[in-house]
Amino acid sequence: MPDTPPTPLHPASLARPLVVRRATAALRGSIRVPGDKSISHRALMFAGLAVGDTRITGLLEGEDVLRTAAAMRALGAEIVRQADDSWHVTGRGIGRLLEPDDVLDMGNSGTAARLLTGLLASHPIVSVMTGDASLRRRPMRRVIDPLGLTGAVFTSRAGGRLPLCIAGCAEPRAISYRLPVASAQVKSAILLAGLNAAGETVVEEPVPTRDHSENMLRHFGAEVSVEADGSGRVIRLRGRPTLQGRDVLVPSDPSSAAFPMVAALLVSGSSIVIEAVGLNPLRTGLIATLIEMGADIVVRNRRVEGGEPVGDLVVNAGPLRGVDVPADRAPSMIDEYPVLAVAAAFATGTTRLRGLDELRVKESDRLASTVALLAGNGVQVTVEGDDMIVIGGGPDARIGGGRVETRMDHRLAMSAVVLGLAASEPVLVDDTGFIETSFPGFVALMNRIGAGIAEQVA
Numbered sequence: 001m002p003d004t005p006p007t008p009l010h011p012a013s014l015a016r017p018l019v020v021r022r023a024t025a026a027l028r029g030s031i032r033v034p035g036d037k038s039i040s041h042r043a044l045m046f047a048g049l050a051v052g053d054t055r056i057t058g059l060l061e062g063e064d065v066l067r068t069a070a071a072m073r074a075l076g077a078e079i080v081r082q083a084d085d086s087w088h089v090t091g092r093g094i095g096r097l098l099e100p101d102d103v104l105d106m107g108n109s110g111t112a113a114r115l116l117t118g119l120l121a122s123h124p125i126v127s128v129m130t131g132d133a134s135l136r137r138r139p140m141r142r143v144i145d146p147l148g149l150t151g152a153v154f155t156s157r158a159g160g161r162l163p164l165c166i167a168g169c170a171e172p173r174a175i176s177y178r179l180p181v182a183s184a185q186v187k188s189a190i191l192l193a194g195l196n197a198a199g200e201t202v203v204e205e206p207v208p209t210r211d212h213s214e215n216m217l218r219h220f221g222a223e224v225s226v227e228a229d230g231s232g233r234v235i236r237l238r239g240r241p242t243l244q245g246r247d248v249l250v251p252s253d254p255s256s257a258a259f260p261m262v263a264a265l266l267v268s269g270s271s272i273v274i275e276a277v278g279l280n281p282l283r284t285g286l287i288a289t290l291i292e293m294g295a296d297i298v299v300r301n302r303r304v305e306g307g308e309p310v311g312d313l314v315v316n317a318g319p320l321r322g323v324d325v326p327a328d329r330a331p332s333m334i335d336e337y338p339v340l341a342v343a344a345a346f347a348t349g350t351t352r353l354r355g356l357d358e359l360r361v362k363e364s365d366r367l368a369s370t371v372a373l374l375a376g377n378g379v380q381v382t383v384e385g386d387d388m389i390v391i392g393g394g395p396d397a398r399i400g401g402g403r404v405e406t407r408m409d410h411r412l413a414m415s416a417v418v419l420g421l422a423a424s425e426p427v428l429v430d431d432t433g434f435i436e437t438s439f440p441g442f443v444a445l446m447n448r449i450g451a452g453i454a455e456q457v458a
């Protein structure tokens with residue numbers, strides 16, 4: 001086992017196409033999906049800002065998180081992977097990060113880029129951040145605008161795109177900010193900057209978004225309060241706390257569990273267990289929606305691990321019906337729409353997914369790429385404003401035969417694989433390499449439960 005973090009590789013250089021054929025047998029068995037991506041990024045960042053030592057167990061060792069590890073090391077944190085697969089971090093303390101001596105390359109990861117910007121803005125250092133072609137297209141204005149109010153100065157490409165030069169400040173101002181978009185990344189960037197600001201940083205969110213930053217900040221010893229405010233929340237952070245190194249246990253990622261979950265619902269006769277999945281109520285919109293669609297999903301052994309609710313999901317195949325998914329559910333399932341759209345293609349009746357504007361600025365324009373995934377495989381799908389409407393063909397829908405462009409988007413690639421397992425004709429996925437960003441070993445894990453995906457290049 002290596003005692004230093006593996007070097008992140010850029011998977012874009014070598015496309016990995018795959019032909020996925022209908023599963024010939026039911027999916028069966030018990031699996032555990034990798035650690036939560038959101039929690040893994042935060043664990044490395046908060047540990048790097050803490051005083052003393054942190055041990056992280058269950059860290060997602062996907063490319064996105066390895067980018068965060070590399071960036072935190074460039075800022076002076078000591079990060080070492082242990083022989084028992086845990087990660088040991090020795091933090092530098094708030095306000096004590098070092099100036100990186102090279103460009104910080106955040107690869108494909110929007111979360112790494114946005115959250116880290118909060119840290120860089122609130123230290124007296126100059127840094128330059130870039131990312132891969134997908135990340136360089138994604139909007140950074142949403143963090144530049146609030147962080148500019150703290151006193152940091154940004155120079156970006158047109159439209160607020162990476163590469164970005166950040167001149168951070170030694171004495172950032174504590175700000176009060178109402179989020180114009182429901183985004184946990186923006187909220188977290190502001191809270192991270194607020195850690196080094198004297199006084200109280202306040203973030204108002206119009207709709208609650210994942211609260212892993214708030215939970216983990218408290219775990220490391222910060223004072224954070226959260227109040228309901230109409231349909232949203234107000235989060236207050238007292239600045240300049242001393243964060244203390246802690247043990248962190250990362251639960252399995254519900255956004256990764258989504259793929260075997262939907263595959264097991266669609267492949268006839270399947271019955272699987274997905275163990276120890278994170279069930280933070282701000283992340284469980286997909287499970288609620290699938291259950292409304294008639295899915296046979298039962299949560300067993302609900303418990304709290306590492307401060308987050310977890311449970312084992314028992315998933316049995318069965319028919320689904322179309323539903324109307326309200327826009328205010330989007331933050332709790334924002335990454336799950338592509339695979340939900342695949343489930344909807346095999347449901348009986350129409351599914352309307354409302355309020356998907358934020359999907360346009362993910363790793364790909366996921367509204368367009370999900371529509372292309374379905375339409376290219378014979379599914380009737382339309383977009384009306386920010387809503388996607390999928391006309392389900394039922395469990396025996398004649399779907400497939402298409403070539404899917406994954407557009408540097410890991411979740412689109414995994415959704416295409418799930419579609420292929422239930423389709424009547426083979427599905428060609430143009431590049432599965434980006435799956436490594438969030439779900440290393442995805443195809444092998446699916447094959448362990450019987451997916452029978454031939455791993456040879458098409």
Ligand code: S3P
Pocket residue numbers: 037038039111182183184185186188210334335358
């Ligand atoms: C994330 C928040 C979401 C989500 C992303 C992870 C996070 O993005 O899509 O995969 O860890 O905070 P937004 O906050 O931009 O919606």
